[in-house]
Amino acid sequence: MKNALGRDVPGHPYLGLQPIERIEYKQTKSLKEDRKDKVHYDLESFIKTLPLEDNMTLSFHHHLRNGDFVMNQVMAEVAKSGVKNLTICASSIFPTHAPLVSLIEQKTITKIIASYISGPVADAIGEGKLEDVCLLQTHGYRATSIMSDETSIDIAFIAAPACSPEGNITGSMGPSSCGVLGYAIADAWYAKRVVAVTDFLVDVLDPEIPACCVDDVVKVDRIGDPDGIVSGTTKITRDPVGLRIAKSTAELMKATGLLKNGFTFQTGAGGISLAVAKEIHALCLNENIKGKFASGGITSYLVKMLEDGVFEELYDVQCFELDAVESIKRNPNHHKMSAAKYADIHDPDNIVNQLDFVILGATEIDLDFNVNVTTGSDGRIMGGSGGHADTAYGAKFAIIVSKLVSSRISVVVDQVTTITTPGETVDVLVTDRGIAIHPRHQALIDHLKATTNLPIVEIQTLYQRALALTGIPEKTQNLGRIVALSQYRDGTILDVIRQIDTAE
Template sequence: MKNSIGRELPEYIDGYGKVKPFKGAFVNMGIKEKTSVKIESVTPMDNKLLHSIDEALDKIDLKDGMTISFHHHLRNGDYVLNMVIEAMAKRNIKDITIAATSIFPVHAPLVQYIKDGVVTGIYAAYMSGPVADAVSNGLLKKPAVMHTHGGRARLIESGDLHIDIAFIAAPTADGYGNINGLFGKSACGSLGYAIADAEYADKVIAITDNLVPYPASPIEISQMYVDYVVKVDSIGDPAGIVSGTTKITKDPVGLRIAQMCAKAMEASGLVKDGVSFQTGAGGISLAVAAELKEIMKNKNIVGSFAAGGITGYIVDMLKEGLFRNLFDVQCFDLEAVESCATNTKHMRMSASMYGNPHNKGAVVNNLDIMILGATEIDTDFNVNVTTGSDGRIMGGSGGHSDTAAGSKLAIVVTKLIKGRLPIIKDKVTTVTTPGESIDLIVTERGIAVNPKRQDLIEKLKKSNLPVVNIEELKNIAEKMTGKPKPIQLSDEIVAVVEYRDGTVIDVVRKAL
C-alpha cells in the first residue's frame, strides 16, 4: 500500500506489527486516551536507596523480553545505558527492547549485545555512530522504530510503548527519589525527555552520582514516581553534552544563507513584538539566530519565547531582553545548563509539553518561526534527516517533524550541495518530515517557497529576495554535480519511521 505522500509500505512488518499509513499531518487527531499506570505503594518503613545497579536488579522481577528506557540528556557523555545493559547481560537476560530517547557513538557497546541477542529491539528519535551502523546492516532482530520527540511521549502515554523499567540518569537526587538535572558534577540541565518514562513505567530506577540530603531542590521528577535510587561513581561526562557544532558558522556561503533567511523571516511579517522562535545548534542555524538578534535589537522587538534544545547563544538573547522566556526540553551546551539552574525565566518542559500532538496543546503549536536542517529535500518539499546519501541511518527526526507541524513558518536552511552531492532530489531516500509542514527552503542560490503558501510567495517577491522554483534549485545543483545514481536498496526493512501521531511515514531498507 501507499501512504498519502506516495511511499510504498507493507501492510504488516515482522517484528513491528500492522502498519498504519501516514495520511496527513493533522488527520489522526481528536479524542485520545492515556493508558493506566501500575503503582506500588511505599510505607514509611521502606528504603529506596540502594548501593549498586545489581542490587536494584535484584529488587525487580527481571525477565527476558522486557522493554527498558533511558534518556539522552548527557548525549555523547552518557554512561548509564552501557552500565545497565552490561549488568543485565551478565545475568543472561535476552530479548531486551531499548527505548532510548536517542543513541550516540558512546553507546557502541550495544553492538555486541545486539549480535548476542541480548538486545533485539530499539526505539529512538535519533541514532548515530556504531549502533546506527549495526541497525543499517540488519543486525537488529526487529526493525528499529524511529519516532519524534513528541511522538515518543505520545507512544508512552497512550500505552503503545509500554516501559517495564525506566532507568533515569539523575545528576542530582535525594534518597527518596526527587531528581533534577541542574546540579552536580554531571549537571545536564532540563530532564524533559525522561518525564514520560518516570510517570508511566512500571518500575523507575534513578541512578545518580550526586546524592544530596532530602529534599533535593528544585524537584523536576518527583519521588512519587521513583521506586529506587542507586548511587554510582559517575553517570557520565557532561563535556559530552556538546556534540556537534554549537558555534556560528564563519563560512561565507553559510552566512549568505543565514542573511537571506533572516530577510525572508522579516518579509513574512512574523518578526514583531511577541515573536516566538526555535533553531537548532548547527552553524548556519545559529547564524540565523545571530541575524534575527540584530533585527530585533534594531527594531526594539521583544519576543515571547525561544524554545527547544537551548544553546548558550539563545541564553544570551534571553539575558539581553530579546525574549521574555525560554522553554527548554534539553540543554545543548554547558552555558545553557548554568542558565537553566539560575534563571527562573529559563523554564524546563517535558517532551509531551514540547511536542506531543495528542495532548491539549504542545509548545510547538505556539511557535512562529522554526529553523530546520536537512540531509535531503525533494521537489515535494519532503525532508530527510534520518538517512544519509548512502541510505544508512545517521540521525532521526528528534523534534524536526514536531516543530515543522506546529510552527507558522518552518524554514529549512541548507547549502545546495553537500559532499559533492545535490541536496534537492526528485525523491528523498527516507521521508522524515512531510512536505506539507515545510514552508521555505533557503539555499545560497535562492529561496524555494512551498506552492501552498501563495501568501509567502507574494510577500517575498515584494522584498526582492531571489525566489525560485524548487525544480530550478534541483537543476542548478545537478548541473554542478551531475545527477546522482539511485541508491540500491534491498527489500529488508531495518527501521520503521513513525510520524509524530504513530502512523508510518516511511521505512528504512537495508542498503546493498
C-alpha cells in the first residue's frame, strides 16, 4: 500500500502529520529502597543461569558508542546456550559490534530493532543476511514502543559505568564513564529482567537507574573504551565552504527573529553543524543574547556555550565527547534526561517540542524536502534517524546544512533513496550555492528577500545547479526483498529498504 509520501510500504503507512492520541503508560516497578546484594562475578557462569529461550528480545544501549564491549561480551555467551531467533533491541549499533554478523548468519539473531546502525551489521542487513525485517526507529519512538509494550523486552543488559551492589547505576563515575544513560532508562523500567554489567562496583548516591529496576549485577573486567564515545564526526569543519555555510545559517537564524533572549537550540555532531554552533556562540556573545537551553547529544562546543553564559542550561540525552562527560559531573545546569523526556511523542512537554532551532545534516534531500540520513544513494544502510525526525518535528525551525555537491554527488535529488524525515517537518536547506526555504513559509521568503542579502532560491534551482555540476546520476534500484523499515516517531512506516545487489 502507498503512504502519504507515495512510498509502497507493507502496512501501517505514514498518513502525514496527524493529531496525537496520547496514551498513559503502565508502570510495574516502584521506587523503593532495595538493599539486596545482587552481584555475580563471572559473566559466563551467570549467563548459564538465565532462563534463555528461543524468540526472546534482548536489549542494549549505545552510550559507549564505538567503544562498547558489553553487547559483544553478552551475546558471545548467549550464543553458547544454543538459543535461536532472538530479537536485539539496541538503541544503536556501531562497527565495533561486527561479531554480531556471525550470530546473524547462525540464526541466533533473526531480528534487529535500532535507531542507528553502521558498519558490518548494517552491511549484513543490507545483504539480506538477517532473517526478519530490521526496524529502524527514531530515538523517541524507541522509548515510546518500549513503554507502551509494543516492544516487549525479556532481558535488558545495561552497560553500567558505575553500579552499587544493590543495582543503583550512574553513567558519571568509573573508568568507563559515559556521562549519561538516557537511552537505557526505558529499558530499565520496562524490561521483564534487568542485568547491569559493570566494571566499577561502588556506592552510587544519585543514580540514573535505581536499584528497584535492576535484578542482577555482573562484574566484568571492562565494559568499554570511553575513547570510543568520540567515534564519528564530532569535530568542527575547517573547510572554507563548510564555514561559509555555517555563517549563512547563523545570519538566517538571526533574520527569522527567533534568535533572541530565551531561544532554544540543538545541533547535530557533524562538522558543518558544529560550525553553526560556533557562529551562534560568537554572535550571542557579541550581541548579549542569552538562550534558555541547548539539548540533545552534547558536544564540547555546547559545553563551552553553557560555560560562557550563552545558555542557561543543557539537557543531555547522550554525551558525544569526553568534555561533556566531565561537564555533567560538575555543572548543576547540565542536566541528564531520558529518551522519553527528550522525544516521546506522548509527552507534550518533551524537550524537542520546546526547540526553536535544530541544525541537522542530510545524505540526500529531495524536491519535497524529504530527508535521507539512513542509506546512501546506493541503498546501503549507513545510519538511521536517531533524533533527526524527532527534532525536525518538534522544532519551530528545522535547518538542514550541507554542501550542495560533495565528491561529485548532489545532496539535492528528485526523490530521496530512503525517507528518514518527512519534508513537511523540514523548513530550510542551507548550502554553499543557495538557501532553499520550504514554500509553506512564503511570508518568511518574502521578508528575507526584502531585508537581507541571503541567496534565497527555490529548491528546484539548487537541484538544477547541482545537475550542471554532476550531470544526471544513474539511479540504483534495489529490487530485492524488504530488509528494513524506516519507522516514523508515531509508529507509522515512512519507507522500505530493500536488499542490495551484491553481484559483481
